[in-house]
Amino acid sequence: MPHVPHGLAMQLQAYDPARAAEPLPPVSPEEWERRAREVLADGPFGYVAGGAGAEDTMRANRAAFARRSLVPRMLRDVSRRDLGVELLGHRLPAPVVLAPIGVLGILHAEGELAPARAAAAEGVPFVLSTVSSVPMEQVAAAMDGVRAGAPRWFQLYPARSRDVMASLVARAERAGYTAVVVTLDTTMLGWRETDLRNRYLPFLQGQGLANYLSDPAFRALLPVPPEQDPRAAVQAFLGTYVHPGFSWDDLAFVRASTRLPLLLKGILHPDDARRALDAGVDGVIVSNHGGRQVDGAIGALDALPAVVEAVGTRAPVLMDSGIRRGADVLKALALGARAVGFGRPYAYALAAAGEAGVRHALRCLLADLDLALGLCGQASVADVDASLLA
Numbered sequence: 438m439p440h441v442p443h444g445l446a447m448q449l450q451a452y453d454p455a456r457a458a459e460p461l462p463p464v465s466p467e468e469w470e471r472r473a474r475e476v477l478a479d480g481p482f483g484y485v486a487g488g489a490g491a492e493d494t495m496r497a498n499r500a501a502f503a504r505r506s507l508v509p510r511m512l513r514d515v516s517r518r519d520l521g522v523e524l525l526g527h528r529l530p531a532p533v534v535l536a537p538i539g540v541l542g543i544l545h546a547e548g549e550l551a552p553a554r555a556a557a558a559e560g561v562p563f564v565l566s567t568v569s570s571v572p573m574e575q576v577a578a579a580m581d582g583v584r585a586g587a588p589r590w591f592q593l594y595p596a597r598s599r600d601v602m603a604s605l606v607a608r609a610e611r612a613g614y615t616a617v618v619v620t621l622d623t624t625m626l627g628w629r630e631t632d633l634r635n636r637y638l639p640f641l642q643g644q645g646l647a648n649y650l651s652d653p654a655f656r657a658l659l660p661v662p663p664e665q666d667p668r669a670a671v672q673a674f675l676g677t678y679v680h681p682g683f684s685w686d687d688l689a690f691v692r693a694s695t696r697l698p699l700l701l702k703g704i705l706h707p708d709d710a711r712r713a714l715d716a717g718v719d720g721v722i723v724s725n726h727g728g729r730q731v732d733g734a735i736g737a738l739d740a741l742p743a744v745v746e747a748v749g750t751r752a753p754v755l756m757d758s759g760i761r762r763g764a765d766v767l768k769a770l771a772l773g774a775r776a777v778g779f780g781r782p783y784a785y786a787l788a789a790a791g792e793a794g795v796r797h798a799l800r801c802l803l804a805d806l807d808l809a810l811g812l813c814g815q816a817s818v819a820d821v822d823a824s825l826l827a
């Protein structure tokens with residue numbers, strides 16, 4: 438298993454006088470965001486940075502972390518620390534995955550290939566979006582090029598066509614993805630004022646459709662191949678993708694279509710979590726999609742405890758929406774998350790510095806987590822519980 442960077446090693450690298458002349462890459466998510474702002478046009482930058490409506494929920498995500506405090510414990514031997522966690526039968530080097538982010542081709546020429554390779558190098562699971570700019574098989578091959586069998590999950594968006602869903606899942610299985618994440622909260626796009634103002638929706642330019650356009654079941658729905666009529670293909674994509682009718686019935690179909698572990702992303706209510714487990718899913722991801730869907734929705738960290746309580750020991754609960762630093766990861770774990778999704782910060786690092794940027798942003802997060810864990814008097818993330826919080 439890849440070795441997680443120790444916080445101390447990352448510090449020594451930064452402070453090393455022999456390297457003082459080298460430019461120091463950003464160490465904070467805010468700095469990556471500023472760099473991304475410098476290199477991106479308004480449309481793509483706003484698409485990543487924006488949230489739904491007045492962005493109250495986006496702020497609520499961060500406020501929920503700020504409202505909680507860690508209470509560090511002293512005089513415990515933390516000279517050997519373990520960030521590793523067990524998840525869906527696999528051992529991960531840290532309780533972190535790269536959250537699914539669509540259309541990364543709008544941020545960097547290499548699109549999903551760059552963060553997928555960065556994740557592979559660190560042994561952190563990469564969750565590939567349905568609406569990626571690069572077909573899932575190419576992403577898998579790029580990851581295997583870095584480390585054979587590097588952990589990867591496929592994020593599935595509901596589709597009106599069950600054939601398309603089944604085909605996408607079957608392809609993911611063949612390409613070595615080891616879990617399917619069904620995202621429930623985006624069957625329609627939220628009211629995103631920044632994008633409306635910028636008149637920016639990348640899918641309308643055909644971006645983010647690589648998995649669909651390369652899919653035999655989707656192509657079978659088209660009267661002519663997408664190469665002959667790209668606009669009709671975009672319309673067909675929208676007609677398939679937008680699916681507010683998606684229900685527990687459809688979920689049962691997805692459940693039956695694969696033996697891979699199934700995670701549901703976008704769960705915020707404990708009753709939905711319970712019902713998900715009854716429907717045979719293997720885990721839930723508490724998320725409000727980074728505040729991009731329902732403005733006014735509960736902050737994700739605030740929703741976590743009730744979902745954790747409802748799920749109990751039946752399945753792992755993950756969370757995302759607002760994770761920026763090591764302390765955020767600790768707070769989520771303390772409230773019962775098994776692992777977290779790291780989202781926007783890696784997208785900004787990708788825009789500013791490609792694969793190396795994503796890898797550095799990820800290593801900074803893990804270094805920060807390693808130090809925070811030890812300085813809180815915890816030797817292992819597996820031991821973190823609510824007693825770490827005020």
Ligand SMILES: Cc1cc2nc3c(=O)[nH]c(=O)nc-3n(C[C@H](O)[C@H](O)[C@H](O)COP(=O)(O)O)c2cc1C
Nearest residue numbers: 485536537538539566620726727758759760780781
């Ligand atoms: C630009 C962008 C695109 C996203 N695309 C997807 C996607 O394709 N599928 C998905 O399940 N979630 C998607 N998400 C949501 C993320 O997986 C995650 O829930 C969110 O980024 C968490 O919020 P945070 O990044 O502010 O921490 C996207 C988020 C952003 C910012």
Ligand SMILES: CCCCC(=O)C(=O)O
Nearest residue numbers: 539568623626640726729
């Ligand atoms: C078609 C929607 C996909 C991308 C997404 O999830 C987002 O922009 O938040």
